[in-house]
Amino acid sequence: MTERELIDKDKLVLRGLQFYGFHGVKQEEKTLGQKFVVDVDAWMDFSVAGETDSICDTVSYTDIYRIVKDVVEGPSNNLLESVAHRIARDTLLKFPQISAVRVKVGKPHVAVQGVVDYLGVEILRYKKDIRGSSSGAPII
Secondary structure (H helix, E strand, O other): OOHHHHHOOOEEEEEEEEEEEOOOOOHHHHHHOEEEEEEEEEEOOOHHHHHHOOHHHOOOHHHHHHHHHHHHOOOOOOOHHHHHHHHHHHHHHHOOOOOEEEEEEEEOOOOOOOOOOOEEEEEEEEHHHHOOOOOOOOOO
């Protein structure tokens, strides 16, 4: 499946999730912590849920929210890449009906000389990535 085909499909959308965590390379980040902002897109087919109007036929966005919360408020990671990867991995492992997930993790308060909304990372992972890709690159 190409990214274009993926984008044309149904997806759950979670935007602007904010949590306090202790991720970063610098000791101050691990000691003092800071706010993180996370966006998640999770692709799956909504056709059955659309017909049945039943939560049993979809994934609740509150379940994905809990995964993000657990990762960001959980044990410290040095890199935002690791935070994003854990969110994507846990989401794909917990919900087999989700075929792909995009995770964006931003730090709004960074020590740079200039004005920024945030700095961060964005990753895209497919179900096949979690089941055995050794390269770590998205498999399409």
